[in-house]
Amino acid sequence: EAGEYTMKMHPMWQGPLVAPGGNRQSPIDIRVRKSVFDPHLKPLTPDYDPRTCSQIWNNGYSFLVEYDDTTDKSTLKGGPLEDNFRLCQFHFHWGESNAWGSEHTVDRRLFPAELHMVHWNSDKYSRFEEAVMEENGLAVIGVFLKIGKRHEGLQKLVDVLPAVRHKDSVVEFTRFDPACLLPTNIDDYWTYAGSLTTPPLTEAVTWIIMKQHIEVSHDQLAVFRSLLFTSAEEEVQKSMVNNFRVQQSLQGRTVRSSFT
Numbered sequence: 717e718a719g720e721y722t723m724k725m726h727p728m729w730q731g732p733l734v735a736p737g738g739n740r741q742s743p744i745d746i747r748v749r750k751s752v753f754d755p756h757l758k759p760l761t762p763d764y765d766p767r768t769c770s771q772i773w774n775n776g777y778s779f780l781v782e783y784d785d786t787t788d789k790s791t792l793k794g795g796p797l798e799d800n801f802r803l804c805q806f807h808f809h810w811g812e813s814n815a816w817g818s819e820h821t822v823d824r825r826l827f828p829a830e831l832h833m834v835h836w837n838s839d840k841y842s843r844f845e846e847a848v849m850e851e852n853g854l855a856v857i858g859v860f861l862k863i864g865k866r867h868e869g870l871q872k873l874v875d876v877l878p879a880v881r882h883k884d885s886v887v888e889f890t891r892f893d894p895a896c897l898l899p900t901n902i903d904d905y906w907t908y909a910g911s912l913t914t915p916p917l918t919e920a921v922t923w924i925i926m927k928q929h930i931e932v933s934h935d936q937l938a939v940f941r942s943l944l945f946t947s948a949e950e951e952v953q954k955s956m957v958n959n960f961r962v963q964q965s966l967q968g969r970t971v972r973s974s975f976t
């Protein structure tokens with residue numbers, strides 16, 4: 717049952733469980749029957765150029781695959797978004813076991829991991845650091861991962877993870893097409909106004925959570941768990957697992973769905 721698992725959180729992150737004064741915090745449980753179909757929601761149109769992929773690094777909380785966001789080469793439009801958003805990075809959250817790990821849940825259902833593809837509003841702001849402080853600054857696509865068949869596209873990423881085992885390690889990583897991590901159906905999603913799920917917890921995010929999950933193999937996810945929260949110098953090494961935040965209250969927000 718979800719309750720007993722969601723209390724586990726990032727052991728290194730002694731941050732606030734709830735942002736002081738926050739009324740649109742993330743993650744949340746998506747109550748399917750309480751979501752409201754919005755016929756005006758448009759199809760989502762991601763348009764990514766794999767050549768903008770630059771590096772992968774361990775920031776001590778997750779591993780991030782970073783994209784060159786100095787031009788409008790990898791963008792996201794449509795769906796609930798009014799403006800053009802630029803892809804800057806993607807990362808994951810996962811558990812120590814396959815029983816939990818996702819940040820969002822669907823009717824309390826937990827998934828072993830969750831992908832976040834992070835974009836910032838390049839129509840209104842000139843860089844991520846600026847957009848992250850503004851309420852229409854970010855758009856994050858969330859995709860649930862399930863254990864099943866091996867994900868061929870993910871393997872290129874899994875193969876390089878040992879090179880970023882420790883916090884602050886970075887390696888060059890190029891020509892990775894993030895679109896390969898999206899589910900086949902991206903027309904069915906939930907969307908709501910929320911926040912970053914890690915500090916600075918700013919309430920800047922339009923969340924777009926895909927209804928359809930992707931599958932990765934048990935062994936692929938096991939490699940995520942071989943990463944460490946700690947840097948090479950630290951004497952006690954801590955496995956990078958359970959790097960998800962506890963769920964936050966909806967506080968009157970409506971979750972819209974693009975499907976009936």
Ligand SMILES: NS(=O)(=O)c1ccc(O)c(NC(=O)NCCc2ccccn2)c1
Binds near residue numbers: 832914916
């Ligand atoms: N998890 S999330 O909401 O998609 C998200 C997206 C973009 C972000 O920059 C962040 N947060 C982030 O990068 N925080 C700086 C690093 C960090 C991560 C965790 C705790 C403290 N500091 C979270």
Ligand SMILES: [Zn+2]
Binds near residue numbers: 807808809
């Ligand atoms: Zn995240």
